[in-house]
Amino acid sequence: MRKWAVVWLSLLLALGLFGVTLRVLMEDVPETHIIKALLPEFEAKTGIKVEFEIVQYSDMHAKLVPQLMSPNCQYDLLEVDNYWAGEFPAAGWLEPLDEYVKRDNFDISVYLPSMLNMVGYYNGKLYMIPMYNYAMGLIYRKDVLEDEALKKKYKEQYGRELTVPRTLEDYVQICEFIQANTDLYGSAMQAQRGDPIVMEWSNYLFTLGGDYYDDKWHARINDEIGVKATELYIRVLKNAAPPGALSFNLDDAYRVMAQGKAFSMISYNWMLPQLDDPKKSKVAGKVALEPMPGGIGLNGGWGWAIPKNSQHKEEAWEFIKWVESPDIAKRRALMGGAPTRFDVFTDEEVVKKYPWYPKVMWLAMYAKPVPEFQYSAQMIEVVGRELSLAATGEKTIKEALDTAAKELDKLAKLAGLWKK
Amino acid sequence: MGKRRGSIKRSESLAGWAFVAPSLAVMISVVAAPLVFSLIVSFYGYTFVNPTFNVFLGFENYKNALTDPYFWNSLWVTVKFVVLVVSLEFALGFFVALMLDRVVSFKRVYYTILTLPMVMSPVAVGLIWKMLLHPDLGVLNYFLGLLGIGPVNWLADSTMAFWSVLIVDIWQQISFMILLLLAGLVSLPKEPYEAATIDGASEMQKLFYITIPLMRPVMVAAIIIRTIFAFRTYDLVYVLTRGGPGISTEVLSYFIYRKTFMGLNLAEAAATSYVLLGVVMLFVVVAFRVVYRSPHEEM
Numbered sequence: 034m035r036k037w038a039v040v041w042l043s044l045l046l047a048l049g050l051f052g053v054t055l056r057v058l059m060e061d062v063p064e065t066h067i068i069k070a071l072l073p074e075f076e077a078k079t080g081i082k083v084e085f086e087i088v089q090y091s092d093m094h095a096k097l098v099p100q101l102m103s104p105n106c107q108y109d110l111l112e113v114d115n116y117w118a119g120e121f122p123a124a125g126w127l128e129p130l131d132e133y134v135k136r137d138n139f140d141i142s143v144y145l146p147s148m149l150n151m152v153g154y155y156n157g158k159l160y161m162i163p164m165y166n167y168a169m170g171l172i173y174r175k176d177v178l179e180d181e182a183l184k185k186k187y188k189e190q191y192g193r194e195l196t197v198p199r200t201l202e203d204y205v206q207i208c209e210f211i212q213a214n215t216d217l218y219g220s221a222m223q224a225q226r227g228d229p230i231v232m233e234w235s236n237y238l239f240t241l242g243g244d245y246y247d248d249k250w251h252a253r254i255n256d257e258i259g260v261k262a263t264e265l266y267i268r269v270l271k272n273a274a275p276p277g278a279l280s281f282n283l284d285d286a287y288r289v290m291a292q293g294k295a296f297s298m299i300s301y302n303w304m305l306p307q308l309d310d311p312k313k314s315k316v317a318g319k320v321a322l323e324p325m326p327g328g329i330g331l332n333g334g335w336g337w338a339i340p341k342n343s344q345h346k347e348e349a350w351e352f353i354k355w356v357e358s359p360d361i362a363k364r365r366a367l368m369g370g371a372p373t374r375f376d377v378f379t380d381e382e383v384v385k386k387y388p389w390y391p392k393v394m395w396l397a398m399y400a401k402p403v404p405e406f407q408y409s410a411q412m413i414e415v416v417g418r419e420l421s422l423a424a425t426g427e428k429t430i431k432e433a434l435d436t437a438a439k440e441l442d443k444l445a446k447l448a449g450l451w452k453k
Numbered sequence: 454m455g456k457r458r459g460s461i462k463r464s465e466s467l468a469g470w471a472f473v474a475p476s477l478a479v480m481i482s483v484v485a486a487p488l489v490f491s492l493i494v495s496f497y498g499y500t501f502v503n504p505t506f507n508v509f510l511g512f513e514n515y516k517n518a519l520t521d522p523y524f525w526n527s528l529w530v531t532v533k534f535v536v537l538v539v540s541l542e543f544a545l546g547f548f549v550a551l552m553l554d555r556v557v558s559f560k561r562v563y564y565t566i567l568t569l570p571m572v573m574s575p576v577a578v579g580l581i582w583k584m585l586l587h588p589d590l591g592v593l594n595y596f597l598g599l600l601g602i603g604p605v606n607w608l609a610d611s612t613m614a615f616w617s618v619l620i621v622d623i624w625q626q627i628s629f630m631i632l633l634l635l636a637g638l639v640s641l642p643k644e645p646y647e648a649a650t651i652d653g654a655s656e657m658q659k660l661f662y663i664t665i666p667l668m669r670p671v672m673v674a675a676i677i678i679r680t681i682f683a684f685r686t687y688d689l690v691y692v693l694t695r696g697g698p699g700i701s702t703e704v705l706s707y708f709i710y711r712k713t714f715m716g717l718n719l720a721e722a723a724a725t726s727y728v729l730l731g732v733v734m735l736f737v738v739v740a741f742r743v744v745y746r747s748p749h750e751e752m
Contacts, residue, residue: 091695095714098501120717124501224609226697227715277588279609279698285587294589414715418523418700425611425699 053348054082055109058096060335061087063303064165067368068356075355081348090114091227091282094410101126106340110349113161113338115151116228116413119405121338122155123448128339130159133350139357143374145394151402152336161336162353163373165303165365168397169236169330171204172290172305173197173297176319177211186214197323201240204297204326205265208273211296219273221295223286226421231403231413232331234420236299237262239401240327245412245441246404250450252441254416255434263423263430270424279424291315299325301333302393306369322389324396332400334373366390373397408444415440495723504719514724524725526700527708528732530615534704535683535736538622543676545623546630551660553631554638564632571628579692582621583608586693611701614694618702622689626682630675637671638664677740684733705729 208219498508
């Protein structure tokens with residue numbers, strides 16, 4: 034009797050010791066559900082339980098900030114969007130990972146440099162491990178571009194072949210042409226105020242060679258390129274987008290595309306497997322991915338990080354090591370995940386299943402992220418508001434961008450980055 | 454005698470305090486304490502990135518808030534929204550309540566249907582309506598299309614978006630008005646009506662000379678409560694439009710939310726909140742002064 038009691042007691046004790054539960058706030062995107070499906074393996078291997086709280090992107094920042102400021106974070110592990118990759122380390126909320134990496138010989142050389150710069154290092158210190166990428170590109174309907182009647186008409190009208198657009202002007206023209214000549218919308222846009230419009234518009238800005246700030250952190254969003262990018266953006270919005278696009282976020286835009294009502298979208302590369310899935314989409318088999326017309330799109334990505342005030346730092350690191358191990362990283366990719374590592378992008382099995390992944394790697398290598406600094410979130414907020422005002426016609430493009438530039442300068446000065 | 458009565462009174466009031474203490478403690482910790490904290494915060498350079506009381510700014514935050522053109526826009530949107538939503542809900546609600554007061558059969562069915570939108574969370578309501586209002590895939594435009602009315606751009610047109618939010622809010626909140634007013638109507642005394650009928654008063658006369666004067670306290674209470682709630686509308690805007698397109702549906706509470714969690718500027722957001730509090734207080738005080746006089750005072 035007593036023997037059994039001892040056994041039970043020690044078992045309970047062991048459970049108590051290993052029965053750590055890691056709580057993680059995750060965005061409601063395919064990658065999250067892929068990892069969730071693999072979690073039982075981690076739990077079986079380590080005895081550490083992992084609990085995902087899955088929410089919409091727009092709720093995450095507001096949920097995370099109070100937790101990160103409090104003495105005890107209820108989340109033991111974070112996924113950090115590149116929008117916050119400047120803010121969180123600058124505020125001192127993240128645990129530097131250099132020591133962990135060195136101690137356990139964790140190989141970070143396999144990650145794309147663009148990913149490591151975006152969601153890895155901040156001011157020379159490693160705070161995050163790149164988790165997945167959402168570099169943006171052009172998703173379009175192959176069948177529309179192959180339509181003989183349309184091709185003929187386009188050639189008559191413009192004296193050129195109707196092909197995949199390679200410059201932004203081409204793209205705008207093709208979208209307008211298709212909306213005028215078919216019952217499809219040219220571009221399923223996501224122009225809702227806030228981060229949807231900013232993300233989509235950034236592709237237009239970057240591909241023309243524009244940027245938010247120059248080298249000295251002076252705002253240059255209102256220069257000639259900025260104005261031109263915005264003009265083209267609003268032209269598509271007016272002539273070649275669904276009528277409700279000004280209130281669309283990525284889900285709304287996806288629905289329009291998946292219903293087969295649009296020719297193209299400037300969107301996240303992970304949209305493609307979703308649109309190619311016959312269970313979820315009417316256009317499966319008809320869609321393809323290309324780089325943003327003009328070459329440079331918006332890079333985006335998430336990184337794993339450990340909050341400074343986490344209760345279970347070692348367990349969190351244990352999880353990162355597992356989820357980013359070559360085997361799991363590859364399996365995530367095979368399940369439709371968006372990799373961040375060379376070896377996964379070019380893995381034979383992965384490429385066989387997703388032939389466009391090398392193209393995604395190309396996107397992610399050349400794409401540019403939004404400026405990362407302490408006030409990135411405010412910057413997005415300001416630019417999103419002003420773009421939305423310009424799009425509704427309540428302000429002229431120049432006025433809106435000038436206001437944005439003024440506030441961007443203020444933020445750069447506040448962060449101590451603005452140089453004379 | 455006097456001494457004893459005093460001690461009874463004292464022990465009575467002590468007992469009273471003892472009874473109130475628990476709820477008072479809760480109220481202080483969840484209402485008063487945050488209010489005081491945000492008041493203090495509003496005078497400092499307190500932000501999420503730098504959460505300290507190192508920089509005393511005095512009224513700087515208030516000045517910044519009041520000189521921000523977007524603040525004035527939000528205030529205007531809010532006032533427009535509150536006035537329209539409350540008056541429309543009141544007019545429609547009173548009308549429906551009068552009709553329901555006459556209904557004899559199926560009363561329970563009507564009541565159940567009426568309470569349904571009210572018990573739904575505004576976020577759920579917003580999401581449902583967002584689908585209904587979808588310009589391409591929405592049911593509403595489909596039916597309008599059958600009638601030959603072209604697709605309405607419910608949420609992405611800067612004038613229409615405001616009205617769409619208004620319609621959804623009315624759809625959800627009107628039951629509150631109806632139920633409150635109906636409760637008032639049901640509890641009205643029957644005698645004045647009988648007397649008026651005998652004297653040969655018409656239905657219209659009964660409405661204007663009996664029902665409305667007797668209903669006044671209930672009506673005022675309903676309007677004030679609804680006004681206070683309407684000022685706080687946030688969830689619907691959040692789900693339906695995010696304050697857009699542009700800034701056409703940016704009500705003040707949503708403006709403050711954005712300042713706090715997107716702008717991370719807690720201090721200025723707190724100052725703006727206090728301005729909002731001031732506006733609401735002003736509204737309520739004026740409403741009480743002007744409208745809330747008992748019928749006896751008038752006579």
